[in-house]
Amino acid sequence: MAKATKISWTDSTWNPWKGCTKVSKACIGCYMDRSMSRNGENSKIVFKQESEFNRPLEEWKTGRKIFTCSMSDFFHHSADEWRNDAWEIIKKTPHHTYLILTKRPERIKDHLPDDWCKELYSHVWLGVTVEHQDTVHRIHTLGEIPCEIKWVSFEPLLGEIYLEKKELEIIQWGVIGGMSGYSTGEFKYEKTEKSWFLSLMYQLRSYNIPIFFKQLGTYYHYHEFKVADWAGEKYCKNFPSRFQIRQYPKYNYGEVEINNSKINK
Ligand code: SF4
Incomplete structure (x- = not known):
């Protein structure tokens, strides 16, 4: 199946609503904010996307991440009135795998569907962003929720x-990445030390947690690889081999990709 997104760890993106407010240091270079602001839109207003809302149910007939x-x-919180309808679509489409990443894990527990259980929603992976010590x-809060796969996005990694x-x-999958995006307006990309990546990878490995290393960050592409035209999350020619690791956890489709790196060249 052709990928419908440039995000390397997923097949497609679904945005039943759009817009958000910053809540964390990781929001500093928010792609959504930069992209909406570039188009003259107010990124702080959260609105329902009618044209996209039913897409997983009505348009995507084959299973995808x-x-x-x-x-x-x-x-x-601004999406509270639409979330139950989104849960309904998720429930009706167990052939898909939904990867939900939040920086508001304290709101998960009270905003799950009434019939939430690990078995009925085994195709939902809940994740939290942890960019800094x-x-x-947030991992402790995630740990309280019954869920098939609990994952953590360590991106943009802002410290050891x-x-x-x-x-x-608690962690069953770790996604790792540096700070990406071009410096514009108030946003300036920062360097993520390689030692921070390596330390984290070592810790995850010591517990056999599958790692998906997404990207090192804009800094390395400009200052180390000298890649003028950075191809997003694709590993470029000089990308260090020790970071070329793209694993997935075991999940209910029986697709086991642990120790099987999927590398986009
Ligand atoms: S939570 Fe995510 S979408 Fe919302 S402002 Fe932060 S980075 Fe952007």
Whole structure:
């Protein structure tokens, strides 16, 4: 199936609503904010996307990995009135796998469907962003939710992170990346130290947690690889081999990709 998004760890994106408000240091270079602002739109207004709302149900007949709300936060308070309808679509389409990533994990528990259980919603992977040591507590909140796959996006990684046993025992998949995007307006990309990546990878590996290394960040493409035309999340020619690791957790389709790196060249 052809990929419908440039985001390397998913097949498609679904945005039943769009717009968001910043809540975390990781929001500093928010792609949604930069892209909407470029188009003269107010990114802080969250609105329902009628044209896209039913897409997983009506248009996508074959199963795919769907990053849900790449242009918002699925648990944003402004989407409370539409979320149950989105859950209904998710429930009716178990042939898809929904990857939901939030920076508002404290809202998950009270905004799940009434019949939420691991078995009925095994095709939903819930994830939290942990960009800095200050946000490691989000993993504890995620750990309270019954869910097939609990994952963490360490992107943009903004500092060295130390995880304890109690956190490593919760995480079933780790996505890692640096700060991406071109410097525009107030946004200036920053360097992510390679030692921060390596330390995190070492910690995840020590618990056999599958790692999806997404990208090193804009800094390396400009200052190290000298790639004038950065091809997004594709590994470029000089991309260090020790970071070329793209694994997925085991999940209910029986697709096991652990230790099987999927590398886009
Ligand atoms: S939570 Fe996500 S979508 Fe919302 S402002 Fe932050 S980075 Fe952007």
